[in-house]
Amino acid sequence: MQRWVECVPNFSEGRRQEVLEAIAGAMREVAGTHLLHMTADPDHNRAVFTIAGEKEPVMEAVLRACRVAVCEIDLRRHQGVHPRIGAVDVIPFVPGPGVRVDECVRLAEETGKRLWEELQLPVYLYGLAARTPARRRLATIRRGGFEALRAEIGQPERHPDIGEARLHPSAGATAVGVRRPLVAFNVILGTDRLEVAQEIARRVRETGGGLVGVQALGLPLASRGRVQVSLNLLDPVRTPPYRAVELIRTEAARYGVAVVESELVGLVPLRAVLASAAYYLGLEKLEPEQILEWNIAHVLGEGSTQLQWRWPDGTGNAGR
């Protein structure tokens, strides 16, 4: 059985195609890794890559991509609506088949150490790699973005976990963590009123009394003359996309605003999609075993270990 990790580095560049290609090219150089997907957004000015493979090659590929990003991206001149603290804003590792969380935590720490030593990026460890409960949430680390962190990094509670308390002058800092598969998901509203998106986001997210495991921000989309609710569903099998979309629709109705469309960022676990389809079609449930191709792949045996993608606790894809 192959032992895989997934890594989903986020870079603060979503406009210059040549930079995105250079970042992708750097990752593709490393044998034993597979660049699975890329999403870039010009309003966010941000790109999300998904790469998978064995632990060491994936780390190596991501570090090479970071080297490109540090050269090419200058946070002092960066404009984008998504919160960010660095050119390489966040590097989450996701344990795949046969890989334990603690192995990924060690991989995150090794990656952080090399980011500091080789690129002078101070590193914050978050999620399952956090050293203190306060650092578990990425939003806490990223509060106020590059500009606030530059002013506050000398304060003890904002000191990085790896490296010294000074930002890289142009590339800022990086958050490196371990997490389960999540769904990153934007819901676009039929209005240009930012306060509507912000108010809806506040009510839908866990910290505002909304859905458990849901993070949400209201953001403007200047290029489209609209606003969006940008969401992370941290446990997308327990809280599938449909529940967030319908709750946003409910809150948006207060303003007479419609949900116009939505878009996925990166890849989505199958069970999160099936749960959403089941809800709308009126099926009591819809399991991977009811999907023709999945079922065939399972009985074939080939690829089935990969398709299972179970967590070490044996509770399924996203920690159900």
Place this chain on the structure above:
Amino acid sequence: MQRWVECVPNFSEGRRQEVLEAIAGAMREVAGTHLLHMTADPDHNRAVFTIAGEKEPVMEAVLRACRVAVCEIDLRRHQGVHPRIGAVDVIPFVPGPGVRVDECVRLAEETGKRLWEELQLPVYLYGLAARTPARRRLATIRRGGFEALRAEIGQPERHPDIGEARLHPSAGATAVGVRRPLVAFNVILGTDRLEVAQEIARRVRETGGGLVGVQALGLPLASRGRVQVSLNLLDPVRTPPYRAVELIRTEAARYGVAVVESELVGLVPLRAVLASAAYYLGLEKLEPEQILEWNIAHVLGEGSTQLQWRWPDGTGNAGR
């Protein structure tokens, strides 16, 4: 690369668990086949099995199951709301990876020949195996069910394609065919008025001016005090389940009747589910490549030929 066919035999038994187990047991005896799924419905008094494997073993397994069904099921005493002409009502073969339609047609003919010779079941060839355009549609062959066919089998236009023009006294006749993957799908309405389900079915199906490739019947569900629209979506990627469900909802609103729930019969192609999830979530599209596990399985190579499940014309899963 392995060469697989799928076969989805429908038996006119959905109540007696011991008979269903005997049928399943007969199929499991044959090495090289995989019994993937079974759905039984007491109101339909019908069960749908999904079996896959190489051509010859699948045919052998299905024939053994037919032998059990012919012994155990007596159409003269059979009660069930689903149309049927035989104990083994219909045997569709579906070409899988590496198998051509014409190979499946030969397999259907060979199966039909053995059903007649070994079990004295007259056989109608339908779908892509039909010898005349009139026999393409299963509904034409099955018109009036066992009782009508018993009275009419002597008429030239109802003569079987294989065997003599006389029904098996207790087990009737069998339709054997070749088709693409379809979605069989029941939508249950919040009423017990059969005429409402029948009227909605008539408007939703292709022959009534409804959706292309959709077959629909209104059926009573005595065990639940409701009625249902029972659907086949013959090209479920082009006409995904969401479109049928929403059209049924629209027609049901004329009667003040709600869609209560729905249920899948057998397995469903992934792309049909993804198209439905995309519609409701507001995604412009949702492709298998955006599904984490699918993407991983693809780049791994293992299992990818199975997951592709493409048609010989190279246009994708369900003939898009």
